[in-house]
Amino acid sequence: MxxxxxxxxxxxxxxLRAIQANKVRSILTMLGIVIGVAxxxxxxxxxxxxxxxxxxxxxxxxxxxxxxxKWAWFTNTDWWKMRNRRNMTMDEYNRFKDLVKLPSATAxxxxxxxxxxYQNKKVDGVFINGSTADYLKTTNFTFAQGRFYSDIEGxxxxxxxxxxSEIAKGLFPTENAxxxxxxxxGQNFRVVGVLDEQGSFILGxxxxxRQVFIPIGTIFKSFTSQSFGTITFNVKAxxxxxxxxxxxxxxxxxxxxxxxxxxxxxxxxxxxxESLKANIDKIVGVIQIxxxxxxxxxLFVGAIGIMNIMFVSVKERTKEIGVRKAIGAKRRTILGxxxxxxxxxxxxxxxxxxxxxxxxxxxxxxxxxxxxQYDSVILAISISLITGVVAGFAPAYTAAKMDPVDALxxx
Amino acid sequence: MNIINIENVxxxxxxxxxxxxxxxxxxxxxxxxxxxxxxxxxxxxxxxxMNMLGCLDTPSSGKYExxxxxxxxxxxxxxxxxxxxxxxxxxxxxxxxxxxxxxxNVELPLIYAGMHSTERKERAQEALESVGLGDRxxxxxxxxxxxxxxxxxxxxxxxxxxxxxxxxxxxxxxxSKTGEEIMLLFNQIYEAGNTIILVTHxxxxxxxxxxxxxxxxxxxxxxxIVAKRYIPKVKVAx
Numbered sequence: 122m123x124x125x126x127x128x129x130x131x132x133x134x135x136x137l138r139a140i141q142a143n144k145v146r147s148i149l150t151m152l153g154i155v156i157g158v159a160x161x162x163x164x165x166x167x168x169x170x171x172x173x174x175x176x177x178x179x180x181x182x183x184x185x186x187x188x189x190x191k192w193a194w195f196t197n198t199d200w201w202k203m204r205n206r207r208n209m210t211m212d213e214y215n216r217f218k219d220l221v222k223l224p225s226a227t228a229x230x231x232x233x234x235x236x237x238x239y240q241n242k243k244v245d246g247v248f249i250n251g252s253t254a255d256y257l258k259t260t261n262f263t264f265a266q267g268r269f270y271s272d273i274e275g276x277x278x279x280x281x282x283x284x285x286s287e288i289a290k291g292l293f294p295t296e297n298a299x300x301x302x303x304x305x306x307g308q309n310f311r312v313v314g315v316l317d318e319q320g321s322f323i324l325g326x327x328x329x330x331r332q333v334f335i336p337i338g339t340i341f342k343s344f345t346s347q348s349f350g351t352i353t354f355n356v357k358a359x360x361x362x363x364x365x366x367x368x369x370x371x372x373x374x375x376x377x378x379x380x381x382x383x384x385x386x387x388x389x390x391x392x393x394x395e396s397l398k399a400n401i402d403k404i405v406g407v408i409q410i411x412x413x414x415x416x417x418x419x420l421f422v423g424a425i426g427i428m429n430i431m432f433v434s435v436k437e438r439t440k441e442i443g444v445r446k447a448i449g450a451k452r453r454t455i456l457g458x459x460x461x462x463x464x465x466x467x468x469x470x471x472x473x474x475x476x477x478x479x480x481x482x483x484x485x486x487x488x489x490x491x492x493x494q495y496d497s498v499i500l501a502i503s504i505s506l507i508t509g510v511v512a513g514f515a516p517a518y519t520a521a522k523m524d525p526v527d528a529l530x531x532x
Numbered sequence: 533m534n535i536i537n538i539e540n541v542x543x544x545x546x547x548x549x550x551x552x553x554x555x556x557x558x559x560x561x562x563x564x565x566x567x568x569x570x571x572x573x574x575x576x577x578x579x580x581x582m583n584m585l586g587c588l589d590t591p592s593s594g595k596y597e598x599x600x601x602x603x604x605x606x607x608x609x610x611x612x613x614x615x616x617x618x619x620x621x622x623x624x625x626x627x628x629x630x631x632x633x634x635x636x637n638v639e640l641p642l643i644y645a646g647m648h649s650t651e652r653k654e655r656a657q658e659a660l661e662s663v664g665l666g667d668r669x670x671x672x673x674x675x676x677x678x679x680x681x682x683x684x685x686x687x688x689x690x691x692x693x694x695x696x697x698x699x700x701x702x703x704x705x706x707x708s709k710t711g712e713e714i715m716l717l718f719n720q721i722y723e724a725g726n727t728i729i730l731v732t733h734x735x736x737x738x739x740x741x742x743x744x745x746x747x748x749x750x751x752x753x754x755x756x757i758v759a760k761r762y763i764p765k766v767k768v769a770x
Contacts, residue, residue, distance in 0.1 A: 124644075124645075124646030127643055127646050127647075128643070128644070128646075131640075131643045131644075138631050138632075139631075142631055440627070441629060443627075444623075444627045444628075444629065445640070445644075446588075446612065446615075447586070447588060447615060447621050447627075448615065448616060448621065448640060448641040448644065448688065449612050449613065449615050449616020449617070449641050449644040449645065449692075450612065450644050451608075451609050451612045451613075451644075452608060452609065452612075454644065525588045526583050526588050526589050529588070529623070529627070
């Protein structure tokens with residue numbers, strides 16, 4: 122037992138010195154592993170990051186909200202068929218609202234894009250969300266300052282606005298935003314509230330942080346004609362367990378509102394966060410498989426490089442192997458020596474790869490909030506060690522079974 | 533006491549379809565504290581015999597007993613163990629590990645024997661001192677002269693306190709003066725009670741030994757006691 126320990130120590134010593142003696146060669150050989158490990162770690166980290174942002178974005182939207190819309194978010198139905206559907210109107214919303222009993226809140230929403238200005242500061246292409254005071258109940262919004270617009274303000278189509286956190290930061294970097302007058306596409310609005318940071322980048326323009334919320338009537342008065350666009354009904358289920366029942370009720374209510382016969386298909390869609398999640402999962406899955414394939418390939422190429430260099434190393438050191446055998450090295454000692462050497466090269470490569478991944482992930486962190494997890498570190502180390510052992514085995518075996526007489530005679 | 537007992541040993545190599553009889557029928561005994569030179573022209577089978585005596589190779593037929601145990605039947609691992617514990621090799625080309633210093637080179641057989649670091653270092657230091665290199669232990673082979681390198685190799689052979697020292701043309705790569713120094717060292721080792729087998733094709737080197745075995749065409753041609761052994765008198769200089 123102790124002999125084995127001593128042999129391992131000696132093998133480590135030899136391996137380190139062999140690497141030291143061939144620095145450039147070892148570094149070039151390591152490169153494949155460096156790239157492989159760096160990409161494995163970065164990929165797992167990036168996927169984790171996408172997942173995290175998505176979860177965060179989703180919780181801002183709420184998982185028990187249904188979105189009744191002209192458009193389906195994800196569907197196999199042809200786009201032109203949906204285009205030909207009727208627009209959803211305020212009249213329909215008012216009838217719908219009276220038909221449904223289960224939902225704890227409903228709100229019609231519509232959006233428009235406008236420039237938002239305060240004094241000399243402006244933000245272009247902001248999504249202006251128009252709804253009613255009940256809209257707040259269909260979200261998980263929290264407030265940094267002020268409040269949401271009230272029912273009276275909503276029904277009265279007043280010129281009041283609630284700012285998403287990024288918009289507020291853009292317009293009021295230092296000042297208090299409350300009661301300031303801002304301009305939305307030329308109209309004056311009074312700021313009544315500012316949201317906390319809610320969502321995440323993954324929602325794009327739908328990120329509440331980049332929106333401004335005003336009463337829906339005000340949108341129709343100032344920006345878009347009511348007869349022109351379509352609106353979405355946000356419906357909140359009374360509890361997460363009653364989402365399916367609520368969906369059934371919403372569907373039948375909408376069919377009634379639309380006057381559809383039993384054999385006619387729905388000419389509206391009920392969207393849900395679930396479908397968004399399923400779709401994102403699908404995309405992440407594809408990225409994962411592609412990433413796995415690419416990183417697997419680079420590791421494989423790296424392993425071949427290591428194997429090649431180990432064969433060269435064994436050949437070069439034939440005489441040394443002969444000497445070691447003559448003075449008593451057993452087969453397993455020689456085998457271990459060369460496997461350890463290739464494992465060391467790979468481990469160094471892996472650690473360098475990990476370092477690069479850490480540095481790169483810091484850069485990535487600016488866009489995609491993420492951090493390297495412990496499991497990626499373990500993953501990187503074990504991948505590089507396994508690669509080292511696998512790639513080193515064949516050359517080491519060649520060395521171990523060399524005949525000492527031939528090896529000693531080798532020049 | 534018999535250290536080596538060879539009876540009717542033959543070794544046949546296959547080179548392509550041809551059989552080469554390197555050793556035909558060799559029988560010999562070597563006792564403890566003998567100083568034997570094995571001589572022969574190239575192609576005589578001298579190297580094959582040396583490899584066999586050093587347990588680097590096994591005979592095709594016949595019996596080889598080393599300190600009473602039958603080497604012919606041993607596995608690779610058992611041979612490695614015998615080489616490690618019982619045989620000290622000294623090669624013509626020194627065969628030191630180029631990247632290791634003198635101390636580590638001498639330690640190596642003890643590492644394979646599984647000896648602890650402190651004891652190992654002590655023993656290696658002692659062995660290097662005994663060959664007059666106590667002040668060169670941290671030098672690498674390329675920082676040493678040819679004679680010094682060969683003395684490191686001798687120290688490496690001695691460090692395990694083996695039953696025999698097997699030296700293959702130990703002076704072949706040295707000038708005659710340095711060669712004499714090495715032969716003086718061997719003489720000291722012999723006089724300290726060790727068994728030495730010297731393989732050479734130089735008559736004047738062989739005459740340092742007490743017994744000369746001449747090999748020709750895979751057979752023992754002669755085996756005689758040296759009447760007037762040459763004892764080197766050069767002073768060992770460090």
